[in-house]
Amino acid sequence: MDPYRPPQPHPRRWRILGVLCLSLFVVVVDNTILNVAVPVLMRDLNATTADVQWVVDAYSLVFAGLLLTAGSLGDRYGHRRAMLAGFALFGSSALLAAFADGPGWVIAMRGLMGVGGALIMPGTMAVLAHVFAPDELGRAFAIWGATSVVGVAVGPTLGGLLLEHFWWGSVFLVHAPVAVVAVVGLLALVPEKRGPRRRPDVPGAVLSTAGIAALVWAIISGPGHGWTGVRTVGGLAVSAAALAAFVLWQRRTPEPMLDLRLLRRLDFSGSAVMIAAFSFALAGSLFALTQFLQLVLGYGPLRAGVALLPVALAGAVGNGMGAALETRLGNARVLVAGFLAISAGLGVIGLVDPGDGYAAIVAGLVVLGLGAGLGSPPAYGRLMRAVPREQAGVGSAVNDAGTELGNAMGVAVLGSVIAAAYARGLPGTAPDAARHSLGEALSLGDPDLAQAARDAFVDALATGALASGAATLAAAVFAAVAFRTPRPRSAAAPRSPAGRT
Numbered sequence: 001m002d003p004y005r006p007p008q009p010h011p012r013r014w015r016i017l018g019v020l021c022l023s024l025f026v027v028v029v030d031n032t033i034l035n036v037a038v039p040v041l042m043r044d045l046n047a048t049t050a051d052v053q054w055v056v057d058a059y060s061l062v063f064a065g066l067l068l069t070a071g072s073l074g075d076r077y078g079h080r081r082a083m084l085a086g087f088a089l090f091g092s093s094a095l096l097a098a099f100a101d102g103p104g105w106v107i108a109m110r111g112l113m114g115v116g117g118a119l120i121m122p123g124t125m126a127v128l129a130h131v132f133a134p135d136e137l138g139r140a141f142a143i144w145g146a147t148s149v150v151g152v153a154v155g156p157t158l159g160g161l162l163l164e165h166f167w168w169g170s171v172f173l174v175h176a177p178v179a180v181v182a183v184v185g186l187l188a189l190v191p192e193k194r195g196p197r198r199r200p201d202v203p204g205a206v207l208s209t210a211g212i213a214a215l216v217w218a219i220i221s222g223p224g225h226g227w228t229g230v231r232t233v234g235g236l237a238v239s240a241a242a243l244a245a246f247v248l249w250q251r252r253t254p255e256p257m258l259d260l261r262l263l264r265r266l267d268f269s270g271s272a273v274m275i276a277a278f279s280f281a282l283a284g285s286l287f288a289l290t291q292f293l294q295l296v297l298g299y300g301p302l303r304a305g306v307a308l309l310p311v312a313l314a315g316a317v318g319n320g321m322g323a324a325l326e327t328r329l330g331n332a333r334v335l336v337a338g339f340l341a342i343s344a345g346l347g348v349i350g351l352v353d354p355g356d357g358y359a360a361i362v363a364g365l366v367v368l369g370l371g372a373g374l375g376s377p378p379a380y381g382r383l384m385r386a387v388p389r390e391q392a393g394v395g396s397a398v399n400d401a402g403t404e405l406g407n408a409m410g411v412a413v414l415g416s417v418i419a420a421a422y423a424r425g426l427p428g429t430a431p432d433a434a435r436h437s438l439g440e441a442l443s444l445g446d447p448d449l450a451q452a453a454r455d456a457f458v459d460a461l462a463t464g465a466l467a468s469g470a471a472t473l474a475a476a477v478f479a480a481v482a483f484r485t486p487r488p489r490s491a492a493a494p495r496s497p498a499g500r501t
Helices: 011-032 038-044 048-075 078-099 101-129 134-165 177-190 202-225 230-252 259-263 266-296 301-307 309-329 331-349 359-385 388-425 432-436 438-443 447-482
Strands: none
Touching: 011 048, 011 078, 011 101, 011 134, 011 177, 011 388, 048 078, 048 101, 048 202, 048 309, 078 177, 078 388, 101 134, 101 230, 101 388, 134 301, 134 309, 134 359, 134 447, 202 230, 202 388, 230 259, 259 266, 259 388, 266 301, 266 359, 266 388, 266 438, 266 447, 301 309, 309 331, 309 359, 331 359, 331 447, 359 388, 359 432, 359 438, 432 438, 438 447
């Protein structure tokens, strides 16, 4: 394969895109479909809070930790092969989880689902880079990005719909038939794509998995065990040591998993930062809004999920607008405009007051969704255009790892900000149990305390939204400065490999 020659478009590329988007949708939905199922799991499985936390976190830890390794395996042995193996694990584990009789088995199956998701996710973006010509990649990534945004927002709606009509296992069982359809599509339509065959980088795989998993562990541990607690600090120390050893090893080995020269390319590393910032804002905000809808407004799981659909619908509209605007204004301007819109949407949500209803936040949800649709595809496209085709899998894995780290930090950091603001907003006479969470305050059965707790949570939600908006605004400023030099966009211009000019 000549790295200087632009790829020729595959004749079935748009149907291939449909299969890849379905594959992406399955993995993304699984990140949020459980958000509304936590109370049901605790009741029906006699699960403790710690058990349910592990049901949620087991997937994230394994998924994030294995992404670089899985992307590298796809580059070496074939992206379609990796995705098929991933779906076999993902679908069978979901099927077994649906009929579990205790939380321990669900946790184990969630971990295996994380392995499957890590094998699937990098291939969805890597194959796009192979089958589309450079001048079509913008539109392809816009559709890919729309699928991701829709999946994040639809997950709670789908979970609520299933729980309203079926038992808790349905939130796992739903993945199995979709996985079968995706496998059929992969076998029928998607060509095998891989880079040059190289020896597996086993030390790099072990070190990257340990480093990223320990980092996610530390982020998850922060809110519950304290940001200076032993678990959090220990996880950060293990992560720093493992990732430092990974970098040293990548410099030494003749066939590294990750070409470190990629990190010196601002289009690559800067875009990864933007993707993480986007995930931070979206995941943290939706997590808090789900609690607002259910615990403050009293919505059921299905109604709460439907109430978040404006984000998905506006995101799809924004993706279409972004693809058209990028050809006129350029990648960087659309990216910055999208992140400014996300910040504005979060700012509108930050104006919510106690006593306000759903109408007070729906405008913010629409603007947030439009910004997500505008800003995320240019970041994906910019990152992948900086990666040689033979390293598309590991490049996509860096994007996915940034997304997962952003998700974890959004829930943990913004969750901590909201929890601290909520505790401060309660009356001085409130019992300690009420300060732990809004759910615990409501369970005490004191109507006056319940109203005070709801008001305090709404104020805390506003604080969290403004903090998230400030972070997104900072990301927009970063992009405006980092990507200020326009990049030529020509279908005929070859892309040089990393580190070569």
